[in-house]
Amino acid sequence: MTAKQENGNGTTEKVLRVGLLGFGTVGSSFAEVLSASGAQDVRITHIFNRDVARKRSHARARFVPAEAVWTERVEDVLEAADVDVVVELMGGLDPIEGWLRSALNAGKHVVTANKQLIAYRGAALFELVASKGVQLLYGAAVAGGVPVIPGMSQGLSGDQITRISGIVNGTCNFILSSMEAGADYSEVLKTAQRLGYAEADPSADVDGFDARAKLCILARIALRAEINPEDVPAQSISQISAVDFAYAKELGCTVRQVSRAQIDGDRISARVGPMLVPKNSPIAWSHGTQNMVVTSGRFGGDVVFSGHGAGGHPTAVAVMSDVRAVAEDSHAVRLPAKKVEVSGGVIAPHYLRFVVADRPGIVAAIAGALAKFGVNIDSILQHRGFGGDRLPFVVTTEPSNSATLDKAIAEIGTMDFMLEAPLCLQILVVDDPDTD
Ligand SMILES: NC(=O)C1=CN([C@@H]2O[C@H](COP(=O)(O)OP(=O)(O)OC[C@H]3O[C@@H](n4cnc5c(N)ncnc54)[C@H](OP(=O)(O)O)[C@@H]3O)[C@@H](O)[C@H]2O)C=CC1
C-alpha cells in the first residue's frame, strides 16, 4: 500500500501517505507535530475540509507540504490511490462512519480521535477491519495526549482489570478546577471553547456524554465489556455552583467529573458525573485539562495514567503515535469483549444540596423522606450568612444505594419549599474497593 521513495543513499524507503479529514484544532496541530518530527516516511498528500480557502489561510497551513491537495470533496481523499491512511479529525457519527467504511473497504488504514464513533460503532467497525486486514487506531479518542489506550491494550493486557475510574474530560476538569479557584462557570466554559478543549457542541462535555463514550471505550479494552453508552447514567456538571465547592471544602473534598466502571461477572456498574472527591485522592489533584485514569488489576494492583487530556497539541501527539504505528506496521494486542448489562446504581455516601425558601420543619421533612427510603443521614451543614428567601444547605448520607436515593430525591424535589432541583453527588471514598 505504501509508496517507495529514493532517500538519497541510492536505496528506497517506504512512505505512508496521509489523507487528513478535518483541519481544525487537532487536524492542524497534527500537521504541525508531523512537520516538527521531520519524519521522511510519513507525508500528508490530501486534506479535506469545508471552506478550504479559509483553512489554507490558517497559521498552521504552513506545516502542510506545498504539493498536498486541499479539497472540499471527501471522495478526493477516500478514492485517492495515493492515500494509504485516512486520519479522521472531524468528529460525529454520520456521515463519518460511512466515509471511514469506504476507506477501510478500499484497503486504507484509519486513524481517528472520534470517541463517539468508536464507543457507538466500534464493535462493527472492528469486524470490518479484521476482514480487510487493515488497521483502525484511535489512541487519541480517550484522554487526549495520555497513552491510556495503548497502555491498557498492550501494557495491561496481561492483567485482569476489575475497575477503572478517573477524569477523562479535560473541559469539565478545566471548568471545575477553575471554579474551585473562584471562576464563574459560564466564563470558564467560554475560555475552554476558545482554547479548543470543548467539543463542537459543548453540552457533550458538560452533560457527560463525551466522558461516557470514553468510559465505554475503556471498558471494552480494560474490562473486556461491550456496553451501550446510552445505558450509562451521565449527570451534568452544570448544576454545580460556588456554594458546592464551599461545602465540599468543609467536608475535606473538592468536586470533579468522575467516570467509573467496575465489573462483577456479567454485570458492570458504571456512572459519569460530578462527584465529591477527597482532597487526599490523586483525582482531586488534577487541574486544568489534566486527565487521570486509575485502573485496578487483580494481579498488578493500581496503575495511574495522567497528563493533558484535551487541546490540539497533546491530542495530535496521540494521533501521530498511531500514524507511526501504521507506518511501522506495528499491531496492538486486541482481546475480545463480551456484552454485559450496565447498572448505574452504586452503594456510596452521597452529598445532597438543597436550596429552599426557609421556614420551620424543612430539615424534618427531608429527614422523614430519606428515612422512608432507608437512607441514613451522616451530617447536616448550613453556612451562616444566606438570606432565608434562598437558603442553600447540605445533607450528607451514610453509604446508600444511589438508585434508592434517586427515588427519595425525586420525592423531596416536589416539596413546596424547594426552590431548585436538589443536587445529589456521590462522595468518592478513597481505598474502598466498593465505592472508589
Ligand atoms: N480538541 C480536543 O482537545 C480533542 C478533540 N478530540 C476529537 O478530535 C476530533 C476533532 O476535534 P477538534 O479538532 O477539536 O474539532 P474542530 O471543530 O476544531 O475541527 C473539526 C474540523 O472538521 C471540519 N468539519 C467538521 N464537519 C465537517 C463537515 N461536515 N464537512 C467538512 N468539514 C467539516 C471543521 O470545519 P470548520 O472549521 O468549518 O467547522 C474543522 O476544521 C473530534 O472527534 C474530537 O472529539 C479528541 C481529543 C481531544
Ligand SMILES: N[C@@H](CC=O)C(=O)O
Ligand atoms: N472535549 C474533550 C476533548 C478531548 O477528548 C475534552 O474536553 O476532554
